[in-house]
Amino acid sequence: MSNTSATGGYLSPDGEALPSDDGLEDILQNHVVNLTGLNPNLVRPRWQPETPKLPEPTITWASIGVVSSEDPDSPYFDEDGNSINxxxxxVLVSFYxxxxxxxxKTFKSGLTIPQNNNQLKPLGITFVRSQPIRNVxxxxxxxxxxxxxxxxxxxxxxxTHYPVLNLLTPPNIDMG
Incomplete structure (x- = not known):
């Protein structure tokens, strides 16, 4: 159990703010599958605990993974103790x-279509920008x-919710 602002000491968040790495990979995999028409078994997380067998060279497939992330240093705190950032x-997706x-090319053009981006918005995610496709x-x-x-x-x-009490929160008074 984390402290509250009334108990003093360090404050830690109540629970996880975002889906786990696996949850995010599932979201990204689903997006690639739906925009390219690839079979879900042929769109794989880039890094896996056990490396699966590679598909035959005659099969088109993809791997996907988050390669970097950035959190701004200045989140906004609302009156309920929520940190909003x-x-x-x-994300790097490789097609083989x-x-x-x-x-x-199909995936890149599909990312820019508003209807496709709207599929991510209920998850709190939106497309920002893309880079050129590289032949490697x-x-x-x-x-x-x-x-x-x-x-x-x-x-x-x-x-992210932090148990910060505001002036309007009544103190926990023991009348016993």
Whole structure:
């Protein structure tokens, strides 16, 4: 249990403010699947505890992961003890296989369509900007595999509750 502003000492947040890393990966994977039409089994988290077998070179697939994030140093605090911040994070998606370039272009153009961005808004996430698609072929098992990397930036609202009591909060008085 965390302290409150009445007990003194350090304040820590009540619970987690955002989905876990796995939860965010699920959101991003779903977005790639829906914008590209790739099979969900062919859109993988970039970093996994156990590396799965790579698809055959004739199959188009993707990997996705957050590569950096930035929290502003000055959150806004409301009267309920909530810290409100807008975190930006960069996501790298790599498309592999014979249709990698086409899927990368389809995904990039789909990000800018307002209706597609509206699918992220209920989750507190919105598209900010993108970078050019980069051609970075990869040598795997003595065979060149087409690979196209695409990095884009998303922003999400981060609401964290701290047990800060205000002047209107009645003290806990023991009448016993």
């Amino acid at each position: 807008h975190e930006t994070f960069d 296989g014979p249709n990698a370039e086409a899927k990368a 072929p990869e040598l795997i098992n003595q065979q060149w595999l087409r690979r196209y990397d695409f990095q884009f930036t998303l922003r999400r609202k981060k609401l």
